[in-house]
Amino acid sequence: MPYPYAHKLLVWPHSCEKVSFASRMKLEAAMDENCFAQMIAGKALVRHGEKEHMVGVDAVIVLGRSEAISLESVGEHPCQMLLLRLCNTTGQPGEDLNHLCLTTPIVDVFFSFKTRFCILMDREYIRITFSAIEYEMHCREQERDRMIHLLLQEFLIKLARSFHTHEEPTGVQFLSIAKAYVRQHFQQELTVGEIAAHAGISCSYLAQLFATHLGYSTVEYIQAVRCDQAAYLLRTTRFPIIDIALEVGFNSRQHFARTFKRNYGKTPNAYRHEQCMNQQQSKAR
DSSP, X not given: OOSOSSSOOEEEEEEEEEEEESSEXXXXXXXXXXXXXXXXXXXXXXXXXXXXXEEOTTOEEEEOTTOEEEEEEESSSOEEEEEEEEEEOSSSSOEEHXXXXXXXXXXXXXXXXXXXXXXXXXXXXXXXXXXXXXXXXXXXOTTHHHHHHXXXXXXXXXXXXXXXXXXXOHHHHHHHHHHHHHHHXXXXXXXXXXXXXXXXXXXXXXXHHHHHHTSOOHHHHHHHXXXXXXXXXXHHOOOOHHHHHHHTTOSOHHHHXXXXXXXXXXOHHHHHHHHHHXXXXXXXO
């Protein structure tokens, strides 16, 4: 899932609109958002790193946080796409993405399997929901937020359905059991052997599943869960750094600081300061 800890992860559309381009454009997701774009006219060449992909009408592009791509229109006609920016939020309204992942396994598997960039081709049936979200975002009718809640759930479930077959590999089921165990016990001392035993598999097979499907070692995943929970506490509380470190399962402030910087690119203090400044700027708008 996107953020592995068991607390709420509220997300809400920052914008949903039609975007046109006749030559080139850059699409970038901010650190606290996921972007979803569906082509509704034209063809485009998508560049992500050193790879190129040709996309046409009804292709869906998924960008995780801090990812960027460039798009180049191909052919005589301009390109047009629906673009949804789904951002983290600390208030209401908000859809709890963690709760949706925990209660809807196919969505959890989708966020576990997909990288921070993927393309889903020929997803015409998703466009109906996408267009409905755009409509609700720009209308002022009664129960607007309620409709957006329902449409977001429908949209994410449709994405997950189109990403995977209905039959999950057995390995994914074992991985889901292991991930859930980590999320429930990350504050305690955890060993790879303990997690593997709970899932009913060997340590080596568990390591293989984490590496293949998540790109993490088992220990790195545990640390990511702890760091995500720490990030939540840094954003929402004024607890001392050492208290947060101990609360999420680290034995020392130094180990916590090193691990957090490896996962978030900055120290806990720097992250808290940045989030505080962002919140102040949002209130000032």
